[in-house]
Amino acid sequence: VPWTWWPHEDVGHTDEASKELLSLFPGGSPFDTTPKPSRLLERIFQIATNAGDLVLDSFAGSGTTGHAVLKLNQSAPDKELRRFILVEMEARNAREVTAERARRVAEGTPTQRRAAWRASAVASAFVSWASGCSTRTARFGKVVRFADLARHVYFTETGEPLPRERISAKSPFLAVCRGVGIYLLFNGILGDKSAQGGNVLTRATLAQLTPFDGPKVIYCAGCLLGPDRLQADGITARQTPYEIKTT
Numbered sequence: 001v002p003w004t005w006w007p008h009e010d011v012g013h014t015d016e017a018s019k020e021l022l023s024l025f026p027g028g029s030p031f032d033t034t035p036k037p038s039r040l041l042e043r044i045f046q047i048a049t050n051a052g053d054l055v056l057d058s059f060a061g062s063g064t065t066g067h068a069v070l071k072l073n074q075s076a077p078d079k080e081l082r083r084f085i086l087v088e089m090e091a092r093n094a095r096e097v098t099a100e101r102a103r104r105v106a107e108g109t110p111t112q113r114r115a116a117w118r119a120s121a122v123a124s125a126f127v128s129w130a131s132g133c134s135t136r137t138a139r140f141g142k143v144v145r146f147a148d149l150a151r152h153v154y155f156t157e158t159g160e161p162l163p164r165e166r167i168s169a170k171s172p173f174l175a176v177c178r179g180v181g182i183y184l185l186f187n188g189i190l191g192d193k194s195a196q197g198g199n200v201l202t203r204a205t206l207a208q209l210t211p212f213d214g215p216k217v218i219y220c221a222g223c224l225l226g227p228d229r230l231q232a233d234g235i236t237a238r239q240t241p242y243e244i245k246t247t
Ligand SMILES: C[S@@+](CC[C@H](N)C(=O)[O-])C[C@H]1O[C@@H](n2cnc3c(N)ncnc32)[C@H](O)[C@@H]1O
Pocket: 033, 034, 035, 036, 058, 059, 060, 061, 062, 063, 064, 065, 087, 088, 089, 090, 093
């Protein structure tokens, strides 16, 4: 039963909120005003919403609402998940803070991702792939076509649909959006369908990609390039999603 008095030990405080944002954006806080701690909103959603509900924040700002819903879902993974819609009117905020924060919370911070990927050899990447899959998603590679996943990751990454002329390109290089080249390694698109083959970002697979002289986001099943190489080549490697839900 909720009490009306919520001490900061339970729901955080503004200093915690600033540190929380800094941990996700180590380069410096990307948002001018002090956000709320995600623990505070998590508590509110725990009380005020039910599993499966859709939470709308039409003044999303730094995206604390999305952060809190994602955390709530992480602590109750077996239940039906809460969903959220965030609306932010400042285009730059929306892209670089609101959406980016949700992405980083969902995927882990860049440091966490790098640490996890450094620790994983190709084999263990595939073990975790398999163990992370439900029965339905274990068939992922068979039921999801490259073009479907390409459209999905491109939209997730950019907020825009994959340009029509690129949909059937059958190339890991999907398109350029706002100066960033987006790539997808999936379903042996490079012609290597072996378990440890063309879906993992290695020096060899990188050499086969259509060159793009600018920052690149590469979706892949695993990454064996070190942080220095990724940084030198302007690459952000992202894990391909385990499943896509369609309605
Ligand atoms: C105080 S901030 C919200 C803080 C947020 N709840 C958080 O925890 O970080 C308000 C945000 O709403 C945005 N905003 C203001 N008017 C809006 C509108 N009509 N539609 C969408 N966003 C709007 C502003 O750009 C600003 O980023």
